[in-house]
Amino acid sequence: QVQLVESGGGLVQAGGSLRLSCVASGRAFSSYVMAWFRQAPGKEREFVAAISRSGRTTWYADLVKGRFTISRDNAKNTVSLQMNSLKPEDTAVYYCNADPTHVGQDWLGGRYWGQGTQVTVSS
Secondary structure: OEEEEEEOOEEEEOOOOEEEEEEEEEOOHHHOOEEEEEEOOOOOOEEEEEEOOOOOOEEEOOOOOOOEEEEEEOOOOEEEEEEOOOOHHHOEEEEEEEOOEEEOOEEEOOOEEOOOEEEEEEO
């Protein structure tokens, strides 16, 4: 069992930055691939970024590539998402996820989800 708690969301103007953090407790954090997903109002939840167990490999959705950076600190059981050059279309609830599955070009969320943190980007 893994418990995930996100923080760092908020309201920011277009072009601004936010840093999301997710702290994990429970089973060995370093044994999980970690990911961020997001869900905008009226839309399905979508993959944002993922990071390997060691942190050496990362994956990004095309929509955020070059603007967002995922990182992890296994000593602190933390995964972070640095979001730069934010756009109004980045507005969503962002969810931390443990143990996602990579299927071809797609990522499917794993069993463990945080409660989500709201990110709102104003134009």
